[in-house]
Amino acid sequence: MRIATLIGTVLGVGYVRPAPGTWGSLVALPWAWLLHVLGGFPLLLAGIVIGFFKGWWATAKMTAGSVDHDPSEIVVDEVIGQWIALLPLSWAAWTMALDILVMWPGWIAAFVLFRLFDIWKPGPVGWADRRGDALGTMLDDVFAGVIAALFVVILAGLYHGVG
Template sequence: MKRLARIIATVLGVGYIRPAPGTWGSLVALPWGWLLHVLGGFPLLVLAIVIGFAKGWWATSVMTRGGTDHDPSEIVIDEVIGQWIALLPLSFAAWNMGLNMLVMWPGWIAAFAFFRLFDIWKPGPVGWADRRGDALGVMLDDVIAGVFAAFGVLALAGLYHGLF
């Protein structure tokens, strides 16, 4: 069980890449998010987020049980889930309008930049979740950072397309 938890939590070992394993986790989430979208559109990406969150929570719980560090840097499944959440506006728009998701490349850059900003800065509820000190908090801080990033992507899209 511990080996499976390590594989899930470190996203096949990506969490061991230095420096900045969280950034590497976010980067690896991008092509995987694109692949999920290509294979099943917005619904599959949402399903992957839900399943990935559950597996990530379990794996993080196993990896941190009995340790003093509640959020070891090698655990990056939370970054993958948060980054996928940041991509949801792009996936929805592409799925809804029958577009190639890659044509929205500025949105991809914004999703990545906003997610990393909120994940590192930890404003308000992101910091609250991080301070929980448990496996759920490890996952939740990135979920909330992903939601903030998704709203940032929507705001920039609205500005670009003249909606604001």
């Protein structure tokens, strides 16, 4: 259970108050940067896939026998969702050989949009949350991350001119 708690709370970040989900999303940013710097888009993508499955396992362990399927201290789902929201930036930086930090407005947009969709829970985000299980806990943030990533791409297109 100790390993599950370390994974689920992202080394204890989930115990920071107030707003542990926001703290989880914030801590995801430098880790995404590090993964991108070390291995580009492929490493960030691998981190998302591995982190998703480890997070699903940890969430299931931490919530076994509990009525609460998504306790606030579990923030590994926020890390994965935030990383997904950052994927368009990683892809662009990796394919164009750019410093990913040059796209700092995109980082802000990805963070704000992910938090918005994670809290608001539109469409598939709310559906996943209502599943009431460990998979739903992970999937609601995956869907929020995907929606945020789509909006990051749209905003980048609008800013840079779609042409």
